[in-house]
Amino acid sequence: MAEPDKRVVKAEEREADAEEKSAKASGESASAMKGFTRSMGDWFKTTGAQNVKQGAGKAAEGVKKATVAVGGAVGSSAAAVGKPMLAAAKSSSTLLLILGVAHYFLRYFYSDSSSLFVLSFVLFLVAGFALAARLEKERVAILLPMLMFVIWYWVFDASISMDIILSFLIIGGSIMLLVAALTKGGSVIAELAGFVPVLFLFLDVGLIPFLIEKLDLTITPLIEALVLYMPWWAYLGLFTLPEHPTDNKFLNGFLGLLKFGGIIWIVILVLSVSIPGVGYEDVSTTKVLPSIEQFEDAQARVKAKIGPGELFLTNLKCLGDLTDFANCVAQGKDKAQLEATCKETEDVKSGATSLDDCVIEEQKKAQIAKSQAGSSVDTKVEATTLKVEIPQVNLQSVAKPAIAVNLLVENPRQLSLDLIVNCTFKKDSTVIKGEVSEGGAAAEQLPLKVTSDTAQLLLYCSPAKDLEAKEITSYTVVVEAMVKGMITTSSLRRAFIGTVLREQKESIVKTVKADHFKSTQDVESKAPAEFARINFAFGSPEKNPVIASDDKLRFSSNVENVGGGRIIAINSYSYDLSERGFSSSSANCLPFQKKTIPENVRTKIDLGVCPLTAPSDLSNFKSDPQVQTFFATLNYDYAVKAQGTVQVQVVPVG
Amino acid sequence: MKTRIMVVIVLIVILFVSGCGGDTPNTLQKNYKLGYGSLALVVDEQRSPSVVYQHRPFSLALTLYNRAGYEAKNVQVSMGSYDQTFISVPNPQQQFSSLEARSAFTDDNGGRADLSFNGETLDLHGSEERRENYRLYVSYDSKMEFAPTICVNTASYSVFDAGCQMPAKPLSFSGQGAPLAITKMEEIVVGAENPELELRLHVEDKGQGKIKSMRLGQARLGNVPLACSFRDMVVNEDKSFSFKKDKRDGEVICTATLSEKYSYDTSLFVELLYNYEFSVARQVTIKK
Numbered sequence: 011m012a013e014p015d016k017r018v019v020k021a022e023e024r025e026a027d028a029e030e031k032s033a034k035a036s037g038e039s040a041s042a043m044k045g046f047t048r049s050m051g052d053w054f055k056t057t058g059a060q061n062v063k064q065g066a067g068k069a070a071e072g073v074k075k076a077t078v079a080v081g082g083a084v085g086s087s088a089a090a091v092g093k094p095m096l097a098a099a100k101s102s103s104t105l106l107l108i109l110g111v112a113h114y115f116l117r118y119f120y121s122d123s124s125s126l127f128v129l130s131f132v133l134f135l136v137a138g139f140a141l142a143a144r145l146e147k148e149r150v151a152i153l154l155p156m157l158m159f160v161i162w163y164w165v166f167d168a169s170i171s172m173d174i175i176l177s178f179l180i181i182g183g184s185i186m187l188l189v190a191a192l193t194k195g196g197s198v199i200a201e202l203a204g205f206v207p208v209l210f211l212f213l214d215v216g217l218i219p220f221l222i223e224k225l226d227l228t229i230t231p232l233i234e235a236l237v238l239y240m241p242w243w244a245y246l247g248l249f250t251l252p253e254h255p256t257d258n259k260f261l262n263g264f265l266g267l268l269k270f271g272g273i274i275w276i277v278i279l280v281l282s283v284s285i286p287g288v289g290y291e292d293v294s295t296t297k298v299l300p301s302i303e304q305f306e307d308a309q310a311r312v313k314a315k316i317g318p319g320e321l322f323l324t325n326l327k328c329l330g331d332l333t334d335f336a337n338c339v340a341q342g343k344d345k346a347q348l349e350a351t352c353k354e355t356e357d358v359k360s361g362a363t364s365l366d367d368c369v370i371e372e373q374k375k376a377q378i379a380k381s382q383a384g385s386s387v388d389t390k391v392e393a394t395t396l397k398v399e400i401p402q403v404n405l406q407s408v409a410k411p412a413i414a415v416n417l418l419v420e421n422p423r424q425l426s427l428d429l430i431v432n433c434t435f436k437k438d439s440t441v442i443k444g445e446v447s448e449g450g451a452a453a454e455q456l457p458l459k460v461t462s463d464t465a466q467l468l469l470y471c472s473p474a475k476d477l478e479a480k481e482i483t484s485y486t487v488v489v490e491a492m493v494k495g496m497i498t499t500s501s502l503r504r505a506f507i508g509t510v511l512r513e514q515k516e517s518i519v520k521t522v523k524a525d526h527f528k529s530t531q532d533v534e535s536k537a538p539a540e541f542a543r544i545n546f547a548f549g550s551p552e553k554n555p556v557i558a559s560d561d562k563l564r565f566s567s568n569v570e571n572v573g574g575g576r577i578i579a580i581n582s583y584s585y586d587l588s589e590r591g592f593s594s595s596s597a598n599c600l601p602f603q604k605k606t607i608p609e610n611v612r613t614k615i616d617l618g619v620c621p622l623t624a625p626s627d628l629s630n631f632k633s634d635p636q637v638q639t640f641f642a643t644l645n646y647d648y649a650v651k652a653q654g655t656v657q658v659q660v661v662p663v664g
Numbered sequence: 665m666k667t668r669i670m671v672v673i674v675l676i677v678i679l680f681v682s683g684c685g686g687d688t689p690n691t692l693q694k695n696y697k698l699g700y701g702s703l704a705l706v707v708d709e710q711r712s713p714s715v716v717y718q719h720r721p722f723s724l725a726l727t728l729y730n731r732a733g734y735e736a737k738n739v740q741v742s743m744g745s746y747d748q749t750f751i752s753v754p755n756p757q758q759q760f761s762s763l764e765a766r767s768a769f770t771d772d773n774g775g776r777a778d779l780s781f782n783g784e785t786l787d788l789h790g791s792e793e794r795r796e797n798y799r800l801y802v803s804y805d806s807k808m809e810f811a812p813t814i815c816v817n818t819a820s821y822s823v824f825d826a827g828c829q830m831p832a833k834p835l836s837f838s839g840q841g842a843p844l845a846i847t848k849m850e851e852i853v854v855g856a857e858n859p860e861l862e863l864r865l866h867v868e869d870k871g872q873g874k875i876k877s878m879r880l881g882q883a884r885l886g887n888v889p890l891a892c893s894f895r896d897m898v899v900n901e902d903k904s905f906s907f908k909k910d911k912r913d914g915e916v917i918c919t920a921t922l923s924e925k926y927s928y929d930t931s932l933f934v935e936l937l938y939n940y941e942f943s944v945a946r947q948v949t950i951k952k
Contacts, residue, residue, distance in 0.1 A: 118829065271868065390791035423790060504746065513909060517874075523798040525745055525945060537791075633757075634744025634801050641789060 019103050028215055045599040103250040109133055110244030130214050133243045140250040141201065151189055151197035155204030158182045159211075159572050204455045206246070212241045225287075231421065245272045273281040289376065348372040351613075372613075388501065388536035392422035394539065396429075399491050400493040400654030409476035409659045413654070415446070415489050417467040419460045428494040429458040433471035435656075436486040443474045444487070479658040487656050492578060493541070502536040503527075504625070508631040509559045519556045522635050527555045541573035544583050545614075546646040548592075548622050560627045565599060565622040569575065569615040575650035582645045583617070591625025690778035695709040696766045697733035697809065700870040701774070703763070703802055705741070705944050712778075715949045718788050721879075722751055722948070728763065728802065733841025736763040736804040743781045746798035750950055753783035763804070766841075787823045787881040787948045793951040803941035807881060808842035808867070810934040814851065816885070817927035818859035827927030834864075843871025844878060844938045846916075860921050861885070865934065868913040874943025877904035881935030883918050890918040892934070904939075 106147035113129050138156050142149040162178055190195050248269055254262055352358050353366035363371075399416040413433075421427055445452035447470050454474065458467060471489055479485075505522045507515070527533050533555045534576050537543035545568050547553060549560035555564065567585075571577050582602045594600050599620030609616065628636060698911050711725035724743065743753055764775025788794055812835075814827035834850040840949040846864035853859050863885075863940055869875045882892035893914040894905040907914050916933065 100882065282702065388791070390794060392792065424795075505745070513906075521943070522745060527745075568744055574718070630700075634799070637745055637747045639747055639749035639789075 032389055033623040040396045051058040057492075064265045082291060086347065102136055102143055103252075103255070105134045106133065106140050106247030107244050107608065108247075109136065109389070110247050113243055114241035129624050130243075131467075133214070134207050134211045137210060137246050138204065138244065140247065141203045141206055144250060144252075145200050145203065148193050148200045149199035151193070151200035152204040153257065154186055154189065154197075156207055158185075159208045167380060171367045172235060207235050210242050210246050212570075225453050233592060240275070248272060251574055258485075289407050309383045315542075317470055345369065345373075371564065385400065386531035387539045388541075391499075391538040393420075393538040394425060394427070394493075394648050395541040396418040396491055396493055398650055398652035400487060400489060400652050402654070403656050405482065406658045408655055409478075409658075410472050411656060411658060411661045412470040412472045412478070413487050415469040415471050415652075416489055417469055418466040419467070420463070421460055421465065422463050423539045424461060424463050425497065427460040427496070430494060431456045431458065431462060431469060432493045433490065435477065437483065437486060442477065444471045444483075446471050446473050446489075478661065479660050481658050482659045485656050488651060488653045490649050490651045492647055495581060495646045496541060496648050498537055498540055498543050498644050498646075500535045500644070501533040501545055501639050502548075502642070503555065503637065503639045504549065505556045506556050506628045506631075506636045506638070507556060508633065508636070510632075515558060518635065522556050522637075526637055539572070541571060541575060541648040541650075542577050543569050544617070544642045544647055545567055546585060546640075546642045548587075548598055555627075556635075557624065559631075561623060563622040564619065565594065566619040569605075569617060569644060569646070571613055571615075573621055573648060575648055577607050577615070578647035578649050579607060580644070580646050581613070583643065586640055587622070590638070591627070595623075596620035622642065665698070692922070694768065696768075696840075698839060700839040700843055700845055701731035701733060701766060701841050702774070702843040702871040702873070702940070702942070703736055703739070703804055704731055705800055705802055707946070714947070715815060715951060716785050716950050718785055720785055722753070722783045722785050724800075724946075725844075726759075726775045726779050726800070727739055728779065730763040730776070730844070731766055731772075733765055733767075734772065734806050734808065735775075736806045737761065739763050739777070740802070741779060741873070743800045744799055744801055746794055750786050750788065750794055751783060751798070751948070752786055753781055756781060780825050788950060788952055791810060791952070792950055795949050796809060796945055797945060797947050799943045799945055801941065801943045803876070803939065805937070805939050806842060807846050807935055807937045808846075810837075810840055810842045810846045810932070812831040812837070812849070812932055813929055814849075814885075815927060815929050816851075816861060816922065816924075818853055818861065818918075818922045819925060819927065827908075828929050830866040834866075839870060840936075842874055843869060843940060844872065845870050846934070849870055858921060860919055863918045865916040865918065866913065867916055867936070869907065870912075871940065871942065873940055876941055877902070877906050878936055878938040879904045880916070880927060881937045883935070884933045885918075885920050886930040888920050888922075890920050890934070892916055892918040899931075901950045 012196070056438065108134060109129070113126070113133060115130070116126060124433040136151055142152040142281060145152070158178075162182075186201050190201065247394060248265065249272065249506070256262055258494075265516065348369045349365065352365055352372060355363075355368060357363040358365055358368050395418075397418040399418065401412055401414055401416065403411075415433070417429070417433075419427065419429075431446045433446055434441040435444055443454060445454055445458040447453070448456065448458070450468065452470075452472065456469070469489075471487060475485070477485065503526060503534075506528055507518050511517055533547075533553055534542075535545050535547060536546075546566070548563050549555060549557055550563055552566050554562055565587075569577065569580060569583070584602060585600055587599055596618075599618050603617070605615060605617070628638070667676050706727045706729065708725040708727065712723060716722050726741070728741060739762070740757065741759075742757040744756060746753070758781075760764055760777050761911065763777055764770060766772070766774030769900050770776075778783055797850075813905055815830050817827065817830045830853075834848045835937040839845040839847070844867045845868055847868045847870070848864075850864040850866075852864065856860055867878075878894075880892050880894075883892045893916070896908065897905040897914040897915055898908055905914075916934070916936075
């Protein structure tokens with residue numbers, strides 16, 4: 011009897027000690043992990059202390075007395091348990107908050123989904139502990155739903171087969187009910203709390219984006235902003251923090267404000283869930299829930315659709331205009347993209363055009379371009395890149411300084427690239443031609459050939475005539491590298507459903523879209539992320555990827571400059587439509603037409619719109635849908651430029 | 665501690681209980697015309713690699729099981745909706761005139777047919793790899809039989825005549841061994857002088873696919889032929905019926921004029937013939 015009591019006293023002493031240490035730890039984010047580990051120890055120690063008391067009571071005074079002892083032990087230890095639990099809750103919630111924020115940023119800047127998933131799973135466990143630590147009794151029961159979910163998802167492969175679901179629900183439900191009955195209802199709250207980490211795990215790995223794609227919901231920009239940019243784990247950590255987590259009133263107030271902000275955010279999210287157009291696939295397979303990879307893919311695709319991180323701020327600004335949020339976000343997104351494009355242009359850099367004028371001009375062009383064929387990046391095809399670098403140079407003291415130039419070529423498709431490099435020296439309005447050499451003979455236009463997958467060419471640029479600079483004079487060195495006869499191939503996928511009954515058409519189209527055209531990118535033509543590309547589309551209208559026998563088809567195409575340089579010439583372009591049996595009543599539409607490239611064109615050069623007729627084998631047939639990919643090839647000359655500054659002061663010899 | 669021990673005990677007990685199967689039912693006494701069994705396509709994953717290299721043979725080995733309680737006829741399996749630019753399958757359709765029903769002479773999966781689709785992967789046009797989706801479509805003709813014993817009572821008033829009692833509420837049924845099932849039946853007697861029995865049969869598609877068309881085979885009440893009509897359904901060009909758009913159920917109303925003025929038990933037999941189709945989505949990765 012005496013021995014267990016001593017152990018209890020010791021345990022309580024350790025708890026008090028741990029409480030102090032844990033409280034300190036929670037105040038400092040750097041020591042949160044330490045506090046968490048210690049608190050976990052406390053948690054189990056506390057449970058151990060209770061058990062020791064129970065055991066002692068039973069041994070000494072028999073069953074009846076033991077019951078009284080247990081009751082007393084639980085009652086007397088409640089206060090002792092409460093404080094360590096608060097500390098445990100504090101440290102685990104702080105850890106969840108910190109790891110949640112880290113995980114959120116890692117997700118956006120680091121795309122290794124397997125590592126992120128491991129972190130998500132760790133957060134799942136930490137969240138379970140954080141929630142359990144806030145409960146007063148039967149904390150272990152929180153593991154039941156978490157364990158059940160893990161078994162169902164991984165062991166049963168998330169099957170929704172009625173047999174498995176029914177068996178699982180019956181067994182799982184029975185276990186939960188039995189545990190609840192055995193604990194006289196004490197475990198109910200813990201069991202329900204166990205579903206919270208499960209829900210957050212799904213929210214984190216992209217349940218909502220997946221549902222958007224799987225169920226074909228029309229996602230509004232408001233939902234995009236609110237759901238995809240939500241640091242779910244961090245918020246769970248924030249909400250599981252105790253009422254007064256620190257001794258600092260200011261910090262407590264700040265955390266309270268964050269909680270309030272989180273609530274507002276979630277309220278907006280809930281209120282705005284007015285997503286129209288829910289549709290389900292006609293044919294369901296046994297496994298409808300996705301794997302984690304599918305979740306991650308879906309999230310990545312939806313995020314790609316709305317663009318990179320700076321949109322977050324744009325979207326936040328639009329929260330003030332909830333009545334027209336969708337429009338506000340769309341406009342903000344377009345404007346941010348146009349501003350970025352304009353900042354890169356020579357006219358804006360040199361001050362010839364103001365940024366605002368450039369944006370207005372680009373907006374007009376974008377309006378026209380919206381009706382044209384769009385494009386997306388084909389990540390499956392490796393892109394060719396060309397980069398000119400001019401390392402910083404010191405003050406030059408000769409009349410014909412040789413400026414080092416690095417030409418970096420990535421040629422993963424191992425094309426035979428013909429390059430021509432030239433350079434000029436500029437001072438105010440004076441332009442002095444330069445000569446380029448690769449260590450040997452110099453030429454105004456230096457031809458180079460690259461066939462390897464990567465190449466780093468070390469070049470030198472010198473003025474063709476002596477520079478006159480008795481004082482220190484700054485010259486701008488402009489180096490231009492042109493790739494001649496560059497070939498970029500674009501692909502476009504279309505599905506043909508042939509002759510189908512009117513009442514069947516809708517479900518067939520829905521299935522084909524779910525299989526092959528899940529996102530806007532799948533509907534548009536795709537090309538590798540290099541210099542320029544030909545965008546093309548056809549359908550009824552062009553952006554409808556599913557074609558039935560009675561559809562009147564329209565074709566449109568354009569050439570888009572995406573490399574930040576200049577399209578010098580379009581040498582030729584072709585589509586494989588004719589060889590697949592497509593024809594057009596317009597003679598000038600599909601064959602190559604020579605185009606003059608206007609000096610001021612920065613983005614798209616329209617190649618035309620015309621009616622198109624599909625061959626009979628792709629229109630008048632009665633069988634399963636036929637899917638085909640079409641290709642368009644663009645042959646063009648493209649130039650990229652770089653400029654640097656060189657200071658020259660010619661020192662007379664002798 | 666007590667709770668945790670109990671949780672562990674409960675888990676172990678449930679594991680044992682769920683792990684123990686019941687007695688194997690006597691297959692000769694088993695009624696195979698129960699439930700919602702349909703044709704099922706099972707892919708032999710070992711002989712159907714999910715990753716195939718460019719310009720290499722593509723193969724897909726399958727087994728088609730008939731888990732329905734009725735023979736399937738005109739069975740057609742096809743591979744479709746694949747991108748023909750990257751996969752070539754010279755013979756994407758296969759047909760079987762019939763597939764045996766699940767019975768005492770087959771295993772629990774019913775009659776089976778093995779089939780395979782063979783072809784090759786084509787040029788990836790510069791891509792490192794492509795994930796290609798495709799579908800396996802299955803369509804077949806079959807039937808379902810609804811044959812309960814029902815009580816018919818045409819008496820005007822509820823007089824006890826030592827016979828049987830007609831159900832006051834619609835009766836529920838749990839499938840007749842086919843995806844097309846009669847799930848509810850309501851008996852209504854209309855008129856007093858020449859009473860007419862109206863049977864309202866609620867028909868549902870409980871399978872994973874879609875009923876393309878259905879028509880009435882036989883309908884009898886004892887030896888009396890029933891006049892049946894399809895309600896809340898679409899009439900197809902070939903006079904068959906199908907469910908309305910976005911609906912998976914409808915009604916069949918069968919009537920018979922009865923001469924007997926007392927209650928009696930009799931057998932009802934309604935046979936529906938249908939054409940069914942379903943598809944299974946698959947994916948193959950083609951690598952360079």
